Amino acid sequence: MTDTAHRPAAAGPPRLEMQGIAKRYGGVRAIRHADITVRPGTVHALVGENGAGKSTLIKILSGAEQADEGTIAIDGSPVSIGATTDAIALGVQTVYQEPQLFPELTVAENFFVGREITRGPAIDWRAQAPRMLELLDTVGLDRGLASQPLGSLSIAKQQQVSIAKALLEQASILILDEPSAILTDAEIEVLFGVVRRLAADGVSIIYISHRLDELFRIADEVTIMRDGETVSSQPIGELTVREIAERMVGGAISEGHHEDREHGEPVLELESLSLDGAFEDVTLTLRAGEVVGLYGLVGSGAAEVGEVVYGMRRATSGRLRAVGDDRHPASPSAAKRRGIRMVPANRASQGSFSFQPIAFNITVGSLGLLGKAPGWVSPRAERRISDDLIRRLAVKTPSGRQPIGAMSGGNAQKVVLARQIVEQPKLLVLAEPTQGVDVGAKEEIHRIVADLAERGTAVLVITTDLAEVQRIADRILVFRAGRVARELPPTASQASLLAAAAGAIDDEPTPMPGTTEEAA
Structure with a gap:
């Protein structure tokens, strides 16, 4: 079931039909046979594992690549897309996860860069203003932002500017490539509002995301790809998250379980650790062979804890003991010499x-x-x-x-x-280890983490992904507003974890099973 009111089929031909698309790079078949049909005024999800061929399909539609085989039709007429300029002329625009704009220019300048309205040698700002204000209204941005440098805006607002710029080009087919991957929950709701308004105005939207659950809140139909081929294409209300995931990987998805592992001596000890402006009074102990998850919403302070452990930042107070050394790592190089490694989010x-x-x-x-x-x-x-x-x-x-x-x-x-x-690390810090990757790659990365823990590595996982932290962590510290709000077992409900992260419950810590506090 979904909470999206699905739009009825529009009369007339589909907005987009791609049939029998194939693409080879040397000896590698990126796409074997792909089909997708998108109707006017609908949100069409395109999903698949990394390497399934969806990115190549989108590159072909946007003119960045050319298909070896297959046909493309827009509004019932066959078209040839040999370059990005052809795609733009046909009303095809792509907005990527990270805005492809100029942060040093103002919002207004970014709108019209390359398409300025001029009067003689000068830009006619007065002539540009009405269309710019109309687009700001369309994507839900305050008109006063027009004169602000783009780089001063949040990523979510920069993304809205990207969408508005696409609409300036008269986009009738808008491709959103992982638009929610780096947004907060509140920002995602704003994005969804923009998407719904555009669909209501007749724009056809191709929505690519690895967050399968969110698709049920925004998409009308879904096309699933695997190994370079279209597996199925149908109304999303006919499927469940599990069914989509299993079609993506071609088999059943395991529920996952936490094996009991022997934990060794403490590898990382934090006591009342604080970093001004980021987090305060963080206390935790991480042992060899243990996986501890730091879960929190964007801006909770959890990410900065990992940066301090790896020597990217210097704590302002508190005790940090890592791999038997009481000195705070002065730099990432110093952390590496102790056997500490980090996989960054970006x-x-x-x-x-x-x-x-x-x-x-x-x-x-x-x-x-x-x-x-x-x-x-x-x-x-x-x-x-x-x-x-x-x-x-x-x-x-x-x-x-x-x-x-x-x-x-x-x-x-x-x-x-x-x-x-x-070189087998003693302590591994993983920041958003599966952000932007598909369900199959997630399973493999989670398997690798479990294998490292079995070999004795202490693993600190920092993530905003609820399902992920439950899947791989032995215990979870929930961060909110720079503090540890709760410590919970991975068996805790997602509602409990999210409530703790969002501040919907009190700050009293919940003892872990078997701890001294619970036994008392």
């Missing part, structure tokens, strides 16, 4: 070298293993180490020589993780 800018091959990305943090002399890298050692981790982490790639920038999100995330476990 893998694109902080976690990978996009133009370098997979093998380089895996081994670059462990150059001491690649040669006997400083500055000397043995290609054989690099290949041996990277091939072993590619196999161990089930990275889907024809070769370790492939650039990481050409990989799907889930596989790129596994490569970033691989670099941090070349």
Whole structure:
């Protein structure tokens, strides 16, 4: 069931039909046979695992790539899309997860950059104003923001500017690529309001997301892809989240369970740790072989705890003891020397070298293993180490020589993780480890985390994903407003976890099963 009032089928031809689409890159078939039909004024979800072919399909529609086979029709007429300019002329616009705009320019300047209305050599701001204000109203932005630098706005508002700019180009087909991945719950509601208004005005929206549950709140229909092929396409109300997930991976999704593991000596101890403006009075103990989850909404302070542990920030007060050392790590390099590793949330800018091959990305943090002399890298050692981790982490790639920038999100995330476990870490900090990856890659990454814990690594997982923290953590610390609001077992209900994170319950801690407080 869904809480979305599904729009009735519109009369006339579909807004978009892509039939028999196929695309090959060298020896790799990115798409074998894909079909999608989108009706006017509807929200059509497109889902699939990373590597299923949905990104390639969208690139073909937007003109960034050309299909080897297949046909495209818009409003019943066959079209040829050989470049992005062709797609724009046909009313196809794409808004990406991270806004592709200019942060140093104002909102108004971003709207019209490249399409300015001029009077002689000068921009005619007065002529541009009515259309700009109309678009701000359409996407629910305050008109006063027009003169503000784009970079001063929240990511959610920047995304709304991106949508408004797409509408300036007279978009009739709007592609939203992972629009909610980096938004708070409140910001997602604003996004959904904009999407519903656009659909009501007749715009056809292709909505790509790995958050399957949210699709039932916004989408009318869903197309599911697997291994480069369309698996099914139907009204979303005919399916459940589990059915979609199982069609994406081609099999049953396990419920997951927490195996009892032996926990060793403390690896990380925080006592009344504080960082001004971020968090305060955080106390926790993490043992070898244990997975502790820090769960909270965006801005809760949980993310900054991980940054302090890894030496990216310096705590203002409190005690931090990591891997037997009472000194706060002065830098990430100092943390690494203790056997601490971190996978950052923003893998694109902080976690990978996009133009370098997979093998380089895996081994670059462990150059001491690649040669006997400083500055000397043995290609054989690099290949041996990277091939072993590619196999161990089930990275889907024809070769370790492939650039990481050409990989799907889930596989790129596994490569970033691989670099941090070349040498078995004593303490691993994972920030949003499966953000933006599909359900299959999530399962694999969760398996890797469990394997690391079995080998004795202490794992600190920082996530805003409720299902994830329940799935992989031995215990959960819920953050709210810079403090630990509650400590709960992974068996706690999602309602309890969310209530604690949102402040809907009191601050009294809930004792974990078997703790001294409960026994007392």
